[in-house]
Amino acid sequence: MAAPKQIFRVDALQNLLTDLRDVPVTVDRWEHVEPWAVARVWLRSAAALPRSVVVKWIPDGLRESRNALWRLRSELAALQFLSEDLDVGLAPRVLAADTAAGLLVLEDLAPRVCLDQLLRRDGAAAHGDRLAAFARARGALSAATAGRVDTYYTRRGKLGPVDAAADQVGRFAPLREGAIEHASALGVPLSGRSAHEFTAALEELAAPGPFLALSNGDAEANNILLHASGPADARLIDFEFAGYTHALTDAVCLYVPGPAWLTVGDPTTTGLADQYRHALARGIPGAEDDRRYGDGLAAASLSWALIRLHRFALLDTRSPGDHSRLQLIATLEAAAHTAETHRALPHLTSWIRRIAAVLRRRWPDADQDFADSASFPPYRARH
Structure with missing residues (x-):
């Protein structure tokens, strides 16, 4: 009790x-x-x-x-x-x-349960259908809400003050500045073409155009409920931080580890990327434009990696073997891989990879091969 x-x-x-x-x-x-x-x-x-x-x-x-x-x-x-x-x-x-x-x-959505519980219990391989439903639901939320921003904020405004501009920027955005300071202290300052692309990435996220859509503010596997077996009838939960923002910020969880995971796998090979993108394109046709889609996804992924980098000072004090160190390096490299796959922001991506390389040298215990599927299968939990 x-x-x-x-x-x-x-x-x-x-x-x-x-x-x-x-x-x-x-x-x-x-x-x-x-x-x-x-x-x-x-x-x-x-x-x-x-x-x-x-x-x-x-x-x-x-x-x-x-x-x-x-x-x-x-x-x-x-x-x-x-x-x-x-x-x-x-x-x-x-x-x-x-x-x-x-x-x-x-x-009450029971007997549905949180997807992350199923992944922790059984592993990702046992729940391919439910992961596909997760990807579709994230895309469907953005598709259904794109173009309806005024309707939402009219309803939200009747309940009390709300800052739509702050919603669009995202509540974690201020953490990026601290991350840039950490990178500089590590000997990898943001400058030149990397800085130019960083500005371009922020402009993409701040002005999403047709990609402006409602997010629940925490697009992770713990915030979707599905049946443990049978039809993958998904429901999204936890809308306490809901607001309109760039739709592709909700796709990052498919490509880059969130707070709970060391790895999430490669959604382009598992098919999750296509499941998400097809669902998104039903309401946002611009998602079919490879260049626009790739630029947005790369910007959102690299931004998330920087937001996670703000934890560097804390993780640097932890004992060797701490999973959070592994997770930070995996996050930086997964975000870089996502940008490389979509041929976007090459200089900013190179900067992120240099930071990860410095951390591998600084934390020898975290210098591991995340491509080793035996040691790091998709959705391996962080302890």
Whole structure:
């Protein structure tokens, strides 16, 4: 059971649902989905409600936090936008909400489970169909929402202040500057043609044109639910950081390791790249343009690698063998490989490879062959 400060107010939930349905609704039992402020709740009522729902709440200690309120409002707006404005079955439906009480009541998507749980348990080879569904769902979200930015922000603005420009830049973007400083301290300063291409990459991400689309803000395998077997009927979750940004930032997770993984494999050989791109092109025809697509994907991948490089100072203090060191080098090299595959940003890519080479020399324990599929299969977890 959660600590008291983490428990949602059962009476507030019962009152919310009772008022909504005009008949008494009682919480029968509930189960905390740790470590988040999320619970699966079983209900008793004569109302036409599901037997179980998922409740997300703001813990008491964060009830007045601007950031917590902003995140709850963003999730509410994004989920209602997808289900009510667009009518696409890509995410859970909102059943009830009380922003003042910090409560969201969502459709329970069980028995679906998080994809990352399946990958950790069984390995990627056992879940090719579900990885393909993951790739399609990421592309489908962008395809469905491209061109609807005004509709989303009109809905989001009714719930409270929002900075659309900040959404577009991305909440991690400021970390790139620290990464550039680390690179300089390592003896690999950003200069000349590399600096010019870095500026071009930032301009691509800041002005996505037709690639402007809604993202949930965390496009990783832990934020998609699928059936462990049978049809790969995917649903995306966790829209707390939702906002419109460059669609191809959501493709990076297929090419470059996220926080949970040491490797993700090569999506061009597994077919995941095509699954994503075909789904994306249904709503963004420009995705079929190799040059435009490659430039955007390279910019997004290299940007993500720099965002991860901001952790260098922390990782440099860790003991040899720490998986985070392996992960940082793998991330830099995977981003460089992605740009090289799409023949984009060659000088910036070379700069990233030089940083990775310096880290391999600095951390001999992390100087390993990530192409060795026996030691580093796709979706090998970071410990």
